Amino acid sequence: MNKAFDSLRVSSSRLRADFDALAQFGATGDGGVHRPTFSEAHLAARAWLREQIEKAGLELRVDSAGNHSAFLNCAIKSPISNPQSLTLLLGSHLDSVPYGGRFDGALGVLAALEVVRTVKEAGVPLTMNLEAIDFTDEEGTLVGFLGSAAVAGRLTAEHLRQPRGGRAALDAGMARAGVTEQGILNAARPARSIAGYLELHIEQGKRLETARTNIGIVSAIVGIASYRLTFVGRADHAGTTSMHDRRDAAQGASAFVVAIRELVIRDFPQCVANVGNITVAPGAFNIVPASVVVSLEFRAPTADEFSRLETALLERAKIEAERFGLGLKVDFLGKHDPTPMSFTAENAFIAACDALRLSHMPLVSGAGHDGQMLVGMCAVGMIFVPSVGGASHSPREFTEWQDCVNGANVLLQAALQLASHAT
Ligand SMILES: [Zn+2]
The missing domain is CATH 3.40.630.10 (Zn peptidases)
Known part of the structure; x- marks a missing residue:
């Protein structure tokens, strides 16, 4: 120069x-x-x-x-x-x-x-x-x-x-x-x-x-990925089904949402994860939630953290679904590395x-x-x-x-x- x-x-x-x-x-x-x-x-x-x-x-x-x-x-x-x-x-x-x-x-x-x-x-x-x-x-x-x-x-x-x-x-x-x-x-x-x-x-x-x-x-x-996760439970009468007998999709989805905050802060300090939408179905006061759809997005600065975070988040979703007797459907929506x-x-x-x-x-x-x-x-x-x-x-x-x-x-x-x- x-x-x-x-x-x-x-x-x-x-x-x-x-x-x-x-x-x-x-x-x-x-x-x-x-x-x-x-x-x-x-x-x-x-x-x-x-x-x-x-x-x-x-x-x-x-x-x-x-x-x-x-x-x-x-x-x-x-x-x-x-x-x-x-x-x-x-x-x-x-x-x-x-x-x-x-x-x-x-x-x-x-x-x-x-x-x-x-x-x-x-x-x-x-x-x-x-x-x-x-x-x-x-x-x-x-x-x-x-x-x-x-x-x-x-x-x-x-x-x-x-x-x-x-x-x-x-x-x-x-x-x-x-x-x-x-x-x-x-x-x-x-x-x-x-x-x-x-x-x-x-x-x-x-x-x-x-x-x-x-x-x-x-x-x-950062890399950005988005997933739609569906926690699948069973609709039941909210008054006559005991707490132990329920397969309540809202419980599993909520546990997941709460858990990922801690998980990201503890294991992925450079990363963020966000649940920007939660849809409960059928969505009535008196019906145990049959399914909950969660919009998950996460971001990471390196390819290594991106893939480890992805694995950790999906693993956590599976664990919470199992804990509440639920099924889990995972839809990948797209990503930028x-x-x-x-x-x-x-x-x-x-x-x-x-x-x-x-x-x-x-x-x-x-x-x-x-x-x-x-x-x-x-x-x-x-x-x-x-x-x-x-x-x-x-x-x-x-x-x-x-x-x-x-x-x-x-x-x-x-x-x-x-x-x-x-x-
Ligand atoms: Zn700009």
Whole structure:
């Protein structure tokens, strides 16, 4: 890296002006935004982004999955140093969860744009192109990681057939945005065209705040699995069947729910498990529950813990079912494996934090992010900045402005480092 650019910094005031302008799209009046994918507010925010990209003199690119990019062709034209003209991606997402906060995703997109603008103005010679990208539907109002999965070539027609937001919502959204299913499926980029993907995001937890640390360098994104467990008992008269004679599905399911908290805290301190729904049938005051369906989700940072936790949870369900004389039906609903981040990206972030004299610590992301989709295709790295009180997916979401600027400067310096290496 050319030493002359070590002192390069983003413009705090320009980034702030963008941030405040963007927060008006879908503003809910309480500090939050309501900007679900392809809603009018989301599309208006994207129209605004297109204007900013053009105003900055950057090349506007919109792909067939609706991903929006500010592209800067700054690769040194040398067939030896850069035969394929690789691109380093920086980005996040402009869509929000329903009635969410104004930092989640928005900060990452605007910081990426600011980094590319800063590099362009300074005329930094790089060996790669830079691209600030706003991925479509990260939050999953429609599909989830739609834009990044499309770029990575991971989406199939099957994924779009029954998306989590429902097919009708996807059809209506695509029509509003002028995007088609075929377009989404055709948005894959050649694997060798992307050198890396870096993202700045708010932490959405309070580990950085508690540790009074400036920057979290993400070491991995947790794996997530979901199961539907059905505890099967027998319906009986709740008044005439003795307590000993019952095969009460609610007892076994409840024992399981209580037991897993202790199990995870004791044996899997890096992991979490959640029962987000419990349905009792037939569901009457005077009938012993015949069956209980439990929605189980769990998350782990490493493949080893992920598989051991899965075994331990299912084993516990079996034990509790047997203890209460119940049957157990296990339905696997799907999973994303834990995703380690790239060492190259982590090291670039560490060097950037050290140069900027910012404290940093490694963190595992308990939430999913677009980077997961790109792992395997390129070097992926993420940093977090502190969320006040850990609040996120809420209008209470807040990050101190200096922390936002710190994150953008770390992104800038890490990008300069990675994009100035010979490819
Ligand atoms: Zn986000």
